[in-house]
Amino acid sequence: MCLGIPGRIVAISNAERKLATVDVSGVKREVNIACIIGERPIEACIGDWVLVHVGFAMSVIDEAQAAETLRILVELGEAQQEIAAMRASGRA
Amino acid sequence: MQYVDEFRDPEKAASLIAAINDLTKTLALHRDHPLHIMEVCGGHTHAIFRYGIANMLPPEIEFVHGPGCPVCVLPMGRVDDCVAIAETPGVIFTTFGDAMRVPGSKKSLLQAKADGADIRMVYSPLDALELARANPTREVVFFGLGFETTMPSTAFTVLQASAEGLMNFSLFCNHITIIPTMRAILESPELRLDGFLGPGHVSMVIGTRVYDFIAEQYKKPLVVAGFEPLDVLQSVWLVLKQIAEGRCEIENQYGRIAPPDGNKAALSAVEQVFELREFFEWRGLGSIDHSGVRMREAYARFDAERKFAMPSLKIEDPKACECGDVLKGLIKPWQCKVFGTACTPQTPLGALMVSSEGACAAYYQYGDLEGLRDKRHADAA
Numbered sequence: 001m002c003l004g005i006p007g008r009i010v011a012i013s014n015a016e017r018k019l020a021t022v023d024v025s026g027v028k029r030e031v032n033i034a035c036i037i038g039e040r041p042i043e044a045c046i047g048d049w050v051l052v053h054v055g056f057a058m059s060v061i062d063e064a065q066a067a068e069t070l071r072i073l074v075e076l077g078e079a080q081q082e083i084a085a086m087r088a089s090g091r092a
Numbered sequence: 093m094q095y096v097d098e099f100r101d102p103e104k105a106a107s108l109i110a111a112i113n114d115l116t117k118t119l120a121l122h123r124d125h126p127l128h129i130m131e132v133c134g135g136h137t138h139a140i141f142r143y144g145i146a147n148m149l150p151p152e153i154e155f156v157h158g159p160g161c162p163v164c165v166l167p168m169g170r171v172d173d174c175v176a177i178a179e180t181p182g183v184i185f186t187t188f189g190d191a192m193r194v195p196g197s198k199k200s201l202l203q204a205k206a207d208g209a210d211i212r213m214v215y216s217p218l219d220a221l222e223l224a225r226a227n228p229t230r231e232v233v234f235f236g237l238g239f240e241t242t243m244p245s246t247a248f249t250v251l252q253a254s255a256e257g258l259m260n261f262s263l264f265c266n267h268i269t270i271i272p273t274m275r276a277i278l279e280s281p282e283l284r285l286d287g288f289l290g291p292g293h294v295s296m297v298i299g300t301r302v303y304d305f306i307a308e309q310y311k312k313p314l315v316v317a318g319f320e321p322l323d324v325l326q327s328v329w330l331v332l333k334q335i336a337e338g339r340c341e342i343e344n345q346y347g348r349i350a351p352p353d354g355n356k357a358a359l360s361a362v363e364q365v366f367e368l369r370e371f372f373e374w375r376g377l378g379s380i381d382h383s384g385v386r387m388r389e390a391y392a393r394f395d396a397e398r399k400f401a402m403p404s405l406k407i408e409d410p411k412a413c414e415c416g417d418v419l420k421g422l423i424k425p426w427q428c429k430v431f432g433t434a435c436t437p438q439t440p441l442g443a444l445m446v447s448s449e450g451a452c453a454a455y456y457q458y459g460d461l462e463g464l465r466d467k468r469h470a471d472a473a
Contacts, residue, residue, distance in 0.1 A: 003135050003319060004293060006094045032218060034248055035358045049094045051349055055216025056245040059296045065347035066095045073322060077107035
């Protein structure tokens with residue numbers, strides 16, 4: 001109920017009721033997109049990756065933010081490797 | 093799938109665990125006095141067990157499982173109310189599947205269904221609306237529960253019913269709200285917490301600024317966290333880093349989903365349909381001021397509470413059930429006397445054993461049950 005699942009908006013099915021067809025891992029379902037339209041025309045939502053909760057798209061997945069989080073993790077990994085290497089050489 | 097696999101990368105997990113171990117050493121903690129990090133949200137509890145995250149961390153760090161599983165905190169009396177509505181002639185009662193097996197004082201919704209009540213599991217409140225359109229001579233009731241994550245979906249559904257003039261749809265509103273709940277946790281004298289993993293999807297709706305008081309007034313670090321293994325590990329690392337550096341701030345690890353100001357359209361729908369209740373009764377935690385919402389007068393004709401006669405009784409949990417103490421983090425699920433014996437996911441006594449987001453069900457499903465039983469015997473000896 002609270003976890004949600006990512007999917008991609010492939011079509012607008014009912015503009016008046018703000019309903020769109022969302023493809024979730026190959027399964028297509030009608031989803032309410034009222035929360036993510038914002039100031040845009042509704043057709044502009046097609047192609048968006050969204051997080052779907054109980055039949056409602058609740059958030060557009062922010063690719064830049066996702067990339068930033070992953071970048072921090074990569075950096076942390078590199079830093080850890082360096083620290084490990086320093087420790088190993090310190091013992092030598 | 094978009095940004096799911098990327099956040100399950102074992103290599104990155106290994107470096108995060110190494111970083112967490114390093115910070116734990118810096119903090120010079122003792123395993124008899126571990127750091128207590130509360131994951132507020134049941135989704136995190138589920139992730140922590142599903143991916144075995146607690147076992148990846150050093151023993152000096154312990155998770156305290158918070159009250160953020162809406163099904164688990166539902167008091168028995170409310171389930172009785174659901175059954176009473178569902179057994180009213182002419183009613184189609186719709187609910188998320190999670191709530192079907194929560195025990196009431198006499199029966200669960202699943203048992204009521206077996207006894208002949210027309211109870212249907214739905215994926216979305218919109219499915220309940222569709223049932224109302226298709227069955228104009230029946231009254232379709234949707235059982236709305238959850239924190240701010242699901243609250244907007246229910247609000248939009250009521251707004252849609254109102255726009256269409258559907259007269260045979262109503263909502264039994266049991267939505268709860270996170271901020272007063274967190275304040276109650278922070279005010280509880282029994283709880284010693286060092287930091288929080290903040291609920292990712294509640295924050296997607298309400299934003300992250302609303303937690304500022306936790307850092308400012310209560311001086312606790314909080315990191316809004318996602319639900320993949322790397323999200324949880326990185327958030328634990330960020331909490332530890334704050335503690336090690338003597339900071340207490342609200343940080344957002346889940347920026348890809350949760351914006352600082354939340355979701356404007358969702359918040360405005362919620363504001364339009366719901367208002368705060370004076371108090372709401374929680375299983376195990378008792379009554380918490382302003383922790384629930386009800387429907388505004390303007391939407392009274394969609395309000396099941398106004399439409400139906402319900403017992404609305406306060407029913408105590410069974411004596412053997414220690415859900416309350418588990419919910420408050422005072423005991424671990426396996427320390428409850430009936431855990432895994434009289435109370436299992438097949439025959440739950442308490443709500444924490446019902447939902448997959450409940451701490452007891454998570455321990456039962458993913459925990460080392462033999463090991464836990466040995467530990468319990470050792471504790472008792």
